[in-house]
Amino acid sequence: MDAFAGYLASLVGSWEALAAPHADASVVRGEGFVAARFPSHPVLCNAILLDPAALPSIAGGYGAGASYAVWSADDATAAALAGAGWRRDETTVPMRCDLRGLRPDPGAGDVTVDADPGVVAGITGVDEALVRGVPGLRAFASAGRESCAVLIPVGTDVNVSFVATVPGARRRGLARSVLRRALREAAEGGFATASLQSTPMAEPLYAAEGFVPVGAWQEWLPRS
Known part of the structure; x- marks a missing residue:
């Protein structure tokens, strides 16, 4: 497992742990994406786009009007988000x-x-x-x-x-x-x-x- 894959496994595992005490929270590992849904704690409503083709699945999972962010880690997923009209927000750095x-x-x-x-x-x-x-x-x-x-x-x-x-x-x-x-x-x-x-x-x-x-x-x- 390379360093980014190890980091990503840790991140998603931590989301799952944070979701465990909350009946309304979930972490969905889909084809080409991972989405954390915390209706009672919107600060944790984030999705990782791993495959540009998965963007509609992410949007459909949160529903219209939901507050959430989508993260990209490469040029292809960034281009898909920009092309779909999403706007850039902050940049963060995964570290190990x-x-x-x-x-x-x-x-x-x-x-x-x-x-x-x-x-x-x-x-x-x-x-x-x-x-x-x-x-x-x-x-x-x-x-x-x-x-x-x-x-x-x-x-x-x-x-x-x-x-x-x-x-x-x-x-x-x-x-x-x-x-x-x-x-x-x-x-x-x-x-x-x-x-x-x-x-x-x-x-x-x-x-x-x-x-x-x-x-x-x-x-x-x-x-x-």
Whole structure:
């Protein structure tokens, strides 16, 4: 399995874990696409277009008026979306880290391991129900509850998400400390790799901790 395929398996597995506690949520693996449907949590309504011919199937699955984004990772799917009238939104960076080569960390700061998921909700502003009851989810937070991260296991990989710091506590290294502690816990737990999706702004933070880009996502929204 190449690096992007491993990342993609981790991403989709994390969506499935997040959907598990919610009766109205689902992740559909279709021919040429994967679609996450979270009617109660539209922030997670995203679809991956793997084959341009699958675009009508994605649109039909969400229904008219639904709020969702479609992601492309290559020129052919991007061209299909542009040709269908979709508009470009943000670009994100899929990244992976080999935990087997993780450098020893002599001091990752004062970090709470297995924090209550409600702390993550408070820092990120997401609905607390979204992060409760998720199979295998582990939450990490700085001691003062200013910064957080979540790990979701997917096979031998951990998917890293909900990495955030409250505005008043940024530029103090808190996210780095939380991330380092979370990765150390994953490595000590026997996981081989970690995967995440970064904004361009956060990419240097993750690169400094051993993550490398394995592709590029272009997110698309329907024309309004």
